[in-house]
Each structure stands twice: as structure tokens, then as C-alpha cells.
Amino acid sequence: xxxxxxxxCKIYNQGQANEVRxxxxxxxxxxxxxxxxxxxxxxxGKSTLLAIIGCVFPPTSGRAAIAGKQLARLxxxxxxxxxxxxxxxxxxxxxxxxxxxxxxxxxxxxxxxxISPRERRQRAKTLxxxxxxxxxxxxxxxxxxxxxxxxxAIARALINRPPIILADExxxxxxxxxxxxxxxxxQQLQAEGKTIVIASHDPLVFEHPAIDRQVAIQDGRxxxx
Amino acid sequence: MMRPSALFALCLALxxxxxxxxxxxxxxxxxxxxxxxxxxxxxxxxxxxxDLALSTEARYTRHPAVSDPMAPFMDHPGxxxxxxxxxxxxxxxR
Amino acid sequence: MAKRGxxxxxxxxxxxxxxxxxxxxxNLSILLVxxxxxxxxxxxxxxxxxxxxxxxxxxxxxPEITVQRMSxxxxxxIPLAHGERLQGIFGIRRVVPRVWGYYFDEVTGANFTVxxxxxxxxxxxxxxxxxxxxxRLPEEGExxxxxVGQGVVExxxxxxxxxxxxxxxDLSLKTxxxxxxxxxxxxxxxxxxLLMHPAEARDLxxxxxGFATDLCISVANSREIETIARKIxxxxxxxxxxxxxxxxxTYQVVFxxxxxxxxxxxxxxxxxxxxxxxxxxxxxxxxxxREIAILKVLGWETADVxxxxxxxxxxxxxxxxxxxxxxxxAHVLFFSAFLFRPILLGWSVLAPGLSLVPALALGDxxxxxxxTVLPYLAATVIPAWRxxxxxxDSALGG
Numbered sequence: 001x002x003x004x005x006x007x008x009c010k011i012y013n014q015g016q017a018n019e020v021r022x023x024x025x026x027x028x029x030x031x032x033x034x035x036x037x038x039x040x041x042x043x044x045g046k047s048t049l050l051a052i053i054g055c056v057f058p059p060t061s062g063r064a065a066i067a068g069k070q071l072a073r074l075x076x077x078x079x080x081x082x083x084x085x086x087x088x089x090x091x092x093x094x095x096x097x098x099x100x101x102x103x104x105x106x107x108x109x110x111x112x113x114x115i116s117p118r119e120r121r122q123r124a125k126t127l128x129x130x131x132x133x134x135x136x137x138x139x140x141x142x143x144x145x146x147x148x149x150x151x152x153a154i155a156r157a158l159i160n161r162p163p164i165i166l167a168d169e170x171x172x173x174x175x176x177x178x179x180x181x182x183x184x185x186x187q188q189l190q191a192e193g194k195t196i197v198i199a200s201h202d203p204l205v206f207e208h209p210a211i212d213r214q215v216a217i218q219d220g221r222x223x224x225x
Numbered sequence: 226m227m228r229p230s231a232l233f234a235l236c237l238a239l240x241x242x243x244x245x246x247x248x249x250x251x252x253x254x255x256x257x258x259x260x261x262x263x264x265x266x267x268x269x270x271x272x273x274x275x276d277l278a279l280s281t282e283a284r285y286t287r288h289p290a291v292s293d294p295m296a297p298f299m300d301h302p303g304x305x306x307x308x309x310x311x312x313x314x315x316x317x318x319r
Numbered sequence: 320m321a322k323r324g325x326x327x328x329x330x331x332x333x334x335x336x337x338x339x340x341x342x343x344x345x346n347l348s349i350l351l352v353x354x355x356x357x358x359x360x361x362x363x364x365x366x367x368x369x370x371x372x373x374x375x376x377x378x379x380x381x382p383e384i385t386v387q388r389m390s391x392x393x394x395x396x397i398p399l400a401h402g403e404r405l406q407g408i409f410g411i412r413r414v415v416p417r418v419w420g421y422y423f424d425e426v427t428g429a430n431f432t433v434x435x436x437x438x439x440x441x442x443x444x445x446x447x448x449x450x451x452x453x454x455r456l457p458e459e460g461e462x463x464x465x466x467v468g469q470g471v472v473e474x475x476x477x478x479x480x481x482x483x484x485x486x487x488x489d490l491s492l493k494t495x496x497x498x499x500x501x502x503x504x505x506x507x508x509x510x511x512x513l514l515m516h517p518a519e520a521r522d523l524x525x526x527x528x529g530f531a532t533d534l535c536i537s538v539a540n541s542r543e544i545e546t547i548a549r550k551i552x553x554x555x556x557x558x559x560x561x562x563x564x565x566x567x568x569t570y571q572v573v574f575x576x577x578x579x580x581x582x583x584x585x586x587x588x589x590x591x592x593x594x595x596x597x598x599x600x601x602x603x604x605x606x607x608x609r610e611i612a613i614l615k616v617l618g619w620e621t622a623d624v625x626x627x628x629x630x631x632x633x634x635x636x637x638x639x640x641x642x643x644x645x646x647x648x649a650h651v652l653f654f655s656a657f658l659f660r661p662i663l664l665g666w667s668v669l670a671p672g673l674s675l676v677p678a679l680a681l682g683d684x685x686x687x688x689x690x691t692v693l694p695y696l697a698a699t700v701i702p703a704w705r706x707x708x709x710x711x712d713s714a715l716g717g
Binding site for chain 3: 228229230232233237240243244247248250251254255257258261262263264265266267268269270271272273274275276277278279280281282283284287288289290291292293294295
């Protein structure tokens with residue numbers, strides 16, 4: 001199992017007046033090479049679950065093993081290192097830095113790895129050509145279209161060659177053709193052996209034929225209809 | 226394209242070069258000054274000079290070391306003025 | 320692995336540089352203001368140090384002991400008989416009377432120092448001719464011959480004439496002939512001098528023949544200056560006895576209080592700048608929070624994010640320090656610190672030719688850095704710890 005969650009709970013601000021129980025008793029396992037969709041309304045806990053799978057923080061209790069590592073045992077620093085080796089993130093608003101160029105945005109995860117500019121550019125170039133944004137290389141990210149922005153976000157998620165791709169509401173800011181295109185790219189990536197987890201409540205995503213499995217989240221629990 | 230740190234290093238190197246040139250010029254002038262030092266010391270010793278001719282407008286500024294302690298007192302009883310000629314800038318011409 | 324580590328720091332440096340460049344208006348203005356502050360402090364330090372160094376260098380040749388007669392708190396002419404009474408003190412090599420004073424030139428508004436002394440009686444006097452740019456020293460008994468400093472030449476426009484006249488106190492004219500000029504390089508000591516024989520100076524000031532302005536005393540052994548000075552003071556109770564160490568000390572004090580006064584003013588400017596920098600650095604703008612969160616979730620460690628901040632602060636303050644120091648050096652070297660001359664030297668009608676070579680020891684350098692760069696680093700890097708508290712997951716979700 002690439003992703004194995006057992007009885008995972010997440011409580012924010014534990015012990016304080018504003019304590020929030022975001023997840024409780026989640027059991028989930030995902031095989032390598034599959035594509036999973038987490039669906040549920042906003043506030044249901046999907047983003048929190050995605051953050052735990054993405055090694056952003058460990059669960060409050062329970063066991064979470066991602067790409068062979070138990071998160072609870074990892075100190076913060078190693079969590080970060082594990083994250084950048086195993087996870088590629090695609091965010092809801094793409095989270096690119098608008099003043100940086102497309103190339104700079106895509107290669108951001110490579111900087112702390114000590115990879116030289118020439119190698120960074122080579123790696124990014126391959127991805128940009130594949131995703132059809134090579135002509136935008138030196139454009140500031142704030143000046144390109146939404147569809148291109150989405151490809152920049154995908155390229156950035158892939159640049160570290162992670163086994164797992166996570167996407168948080170990736171189609172929320174895209175129109176139907178662009179959403180279809182996004183899913184087509186995901187399908188290709190899956191075919192290459194990536195494991196993909198998408199959090200979305202967009203039917204275009206969870207009803208897509210490439211989705212192996214849907215998991216509904218409601219009030220911090222897995223909802224079995 | 227050059228990476229920013231290389232560009233910065235280049236600018237830094239240029240600045241350092243400028244610094245070295247400035248220091249070299251300073252060193253050159255110091256040598257010149259030191260060459261004049263012998264003549265200055267002869268003049269100082271042969272004339273019994275006690276003060277530098279930096280400000281010539283009052284005796285307690287021209288010769289602060291040997292003017293009597295009352296000299297600034299004549300300007301104003303509370304004056305502790307020692308070096309500049311009373312004020313920083315010259316009085317307007319008459 | 321070490322290569323990877325260096326490459327990583329280079330990458331972070333690149334990122335810091337480009338992020339400085341992205342906010343270039345803000346950062347350039349900080350750089351400019353910071354350099355200006357350092358420029359002011361450094362120029363001041365350099366010029367006052369250059370002046371006091373120069374004074375220290377030259378005043379080793381000042382007369383060992385100077386004796387002045389005081390009357391009613393003022394300096395008065397000293398009878399030559401006083402000098403003869405000193406001959407008995409063991410250790411005194413020679414006693415040379417000098418007649419000197421000031422001459423105010425009504426036309427140009429300049430003050431000259433008229434010095435009547437026979438150089439041949441003074442230590443090193445036979446070498447004085449080397450200090451002249453042209454001409455010769457007046458011979459004994461030659462009437463009206465004078466050696467002038469370069470400042471006098473300029474003020475009285477003596478370039479192409481030999482003769483000029485000065486008024487005696489009774490308004491009769493005394494005609495003088497220029498027999499020589501002091502070299503320009505000796506200007507810091509001789510710029511305003513009119514050197515003549517004591518008899519000529521007495522004639523100009525109408526001082527009675529048996530009197531002088533002060534007595535210059537040279538001693539055989541410079542370690543005995545204090546002892547001999549005490550003996551003189553006992554022998555001549557109406558006189559003030561000045562020793563060479565006292566003269567040297569005067570100069571340290573004179574430059575000391577002026578530059579201390581200005582330093583305090585300038586340090587408050589530094590403090591104001593640091594407070595401003597702290598204020599700017601301690602608030603974390605929303606877009607900065609967002610950037611930090613994105614970097615963190617993309618796999619930047621907190622230490623990497625802090626390193627960006629640290630590099631930024633180092634680059635700005637290091638560059639400002641370098642620029643400030645260089646411009647201060649140039650300001651003192653090429654422009655003789657013209658911005659600070661009014662404060663350090665006051666004004667002068669007869670401007671003494673002054674060339675300053677800034678000499679900064681490593682210690683001054685470090686002191687200056689400690690007062691400017693270190694507080695800036697502290698004020699900008701310490702608040703950057705805040706960026707460590709930005710959680711990575713704030714980049715997630717809507």
C-alpha cells in the first residue's frame with residue numbers, strides 16, 4: 001500500500017477553546033497506480049485529509065503511513081523532506097507566485113535540493129514541452145491564462161518526480177473544457193504509474209471514467225451510503 | 226542567462242576593485258604626504274609652531290594650544306568654544 | 320554532498336536576490352538611506368581621525384616648553400630678562416624669544432599670523448630652507464624681508480609682486496618685501512604665516528625692544544620636560560608654562576569634543592533608521608505570508624525560508640556598508656570632506672590648504688559595522704522568525 005491510514009483523527013487547536021475536530025476514525029488505503037477521488041462538501045474535512053496524505057502535518061492520533069514512512073514518527077524537518085520527495089501538490093487556486101516567471105515557478109521545489117540552474121531548466125523544459133507551455137517559459141506567471149496556469153501548477157507538482165500527486169479542488173476555477181483537459185492529463189499520469197488523489201465535489205471529476213474509486217467524506221468521517 | 230548570484234558577485238567584484246583603486250590612491254597620497262612630512266617637521270621645529278593652521282579667525286582657534294584660557298571668554302563669558310570660529314558658517318559679508 | 324550544499328545556498332541566494340529585485344523600489348530606497356547614514360558616520364569618523372592623526376604626527380616637533388607671561392588673566396609681552404633668569408636651570412639647551420601676533424587685514428577680512436623668530440637659534444633651524452617653495456630666508460639685519468605662507472600669497476595676490484605694506488598700530492605703513500614662500504605642502508602649518516626677524520615684528524607691532532611674546536625652550540633630554548617645566552614655573556610665578564604633551568593633548572580634546580558631539584547626532588540617525596527597519600521587517604504582509612506558505616508546502620524547510628530573509632538582510636546591509644564606506648572615503652580623499660568642514664573646522668576667510676588622507680584601522684571598521692550593520696541585521700532577521708510560524712497548510716484550501 002502506498003497510502004495507508006488507520007483510525008486517523010485530526011484535531012485543530014487541541015485543548016483550546018476553539019478546538020475543532022476535523023477528522024475522526026478515518027481508515028483508507030490506496031494502492032500504487034490508482035486514482036482516487038475524495039468528495040464531499042466544503043468543510044467536510046477533505047482538505048485536512050489531503051494535508052495528512054500530503055505529509056503537511058501528522059495526524060493527532062492514529063497511524064498514517066505514506067510512501068513507506070510513518071508520519072507520527074517523523075520530526076517536522078524530515079516530514080518536509082519526505083513531502084518533497086514523495087508528493088506533488090496541485091492547489092485549488094494553483095498558488096503560483098505571480099511575479100515569478102513560469103520557469104521560476106515550476107522549479108521552486110528544486111531550489112532547496114541544490115540542483116543547478118542548468119539542470120533545473122532541463123527538467124522544467126521537458127515538462128513544459130509535454131504540457132504545451134514551453135513558449136511561456138519566461139512570462140511572469142501573473143500574465144498567463146487560467147489554462148496555462150493550471151499546466152504550470154501540474155508541471156510544478158511533477159518536477160520532483162514524486163510517486164503521489166495530490167490535487168485539491170483542481171477544477172474549481174476552470175471551465176468545462178479545461179476541466180476535461182485536466183482530467184485527461186491526470187489519466188496520462190496514472191498510466192505512467194503515478195498514484196493520484198483528487199479532492200473535489202465537481203461531478204466532472206468524480207464521474208470521470210479514469211477514477212478508480214470514490215470516497216465520500218462527511219463531517220470528518222468516511223461516509224458509506 | 227547569468228544567474229543572479231553570479232551577476233551580484235560580478236557587481237561585488239567591481240565594487241571591490243573600486244575599493245582597491247580608492248585605497249591605492251589613498252596610499253599614493255599618503256606617500257606624498259609623508260614625503261612632505263620632513264619639511265613640515267623642520268618648519269614646525271625651526272619656527273616653534275604649536276598649532277595647525279586649520280582655522281584662522283580667532284586666536285583661540287588659530288592657536289588653541291597656546292592662547293590664554295581667557296581668550297574665548299572675551300566673546301562670551303560662557304563660551305566653551307574651542308575650535309571652529311565661533312559658529313559653523315561665516316557671517317554674511319558687509 | 321558538499322557541492323549540493325553549496326549549490327543549495329547559491330540557489331537560495333539567487334532566490335533572495337530576485338526577491339529583492341522584485342521589490343526594488345522599496346529595497347533600493349532602503350539601500351540608499353542606509354548607505355547615506357553610513358556615509359555620514361564614516362566620513363565623520365574618517366575626517367576627525369585624519370585630522371587628529373595629522374596633529375599627532377606634526378606636533379611631535381612642537382617646542383618642548385613654551386613660557387608666556389600672564390597678567391590679569393591675559394597673556395602679555397614677556398621681558399627678555401625672564402629668559403636670562405632661566406639660563407641657570409640645568410637641562411635647558413636654549414631659550415629663544417619669539418615675537419608674534421595676529422594681523423587683521425581690513426581689505427580682505429583675513430587674519431594673518433605674524434611670526435618674528437630667528438630660525439637659526441631654533442632646533443633644526445638651519446634646515447628651514449628646505450620648507451620653502453622658492454626664495455630664501457631673510458638674513459640678519461635685512462630690513463623688511465618676509466617669508467610668506469601660500470594662504471597669504473593667495474589672499475594678498477602676491478603671485479607677481481614682491482612688495483606689500485601693512486599698517487602699524489599708529490596707522491603708519493610698513494613696507495615689506497617677499498623674500499621667499501613656504502611650500503604648498505607645508506600649508507597645514509604655514510598657510511597664514513608671515514615670517515620675519517624679531518626686530519621687524521617688533522617694529523610692525525610697536526613692541527618695546529626688551530620684550531617678546533613668548534619664550535621657546537628646548538631641553539636636552541625630553542624625558543625631563545615635566546621636571547624642567549616645574550622648575551620654570553617656580554622661578555617665574557607670573558608665567559604660564561606649556562609643555563609639548565599639553566599641546567598634543569589639546570588637539571585630541573579639541574577634535575574629540577566636536578566629533579563626539581556630531582557622532583551623537585549621527586548615531587541618533589542610525590538609531591532612527593534601525594527602528595524604521597525593524598518596523599518594516601516585523602510586520603508580515605499577506606502576500607509574504609502566502610509566499611512563505613507556498614514555499615513551505617513545496618518542500619522548503621523553515622531554515623531555508625529563514626535563509627532567504629537572512630541573505631536579503633545581509634545583502635542590503637553589506638552593500639550599503641560598502642557603498643557608504645567607499646563614498647565616505649572618496650568624500651574625504653577627493654573633496655577634503657567638504658560637507659563636514661564647517662562643523663569640524665568652522666569657517667575661514669584665509670582657507671588653509673588641507674588635504675586629508677583617511678586612515679581607518681580595522682578596529683574603526685569593525686566599530687562602524689557594529690554600530691550600523693549588526694543592529695540592522697538584528698532588526699530584520701529576528702522578526703523573520705515569525706515566518707517560521709506560518710503553517711504550510713495555509714497554502715491549502717480556499
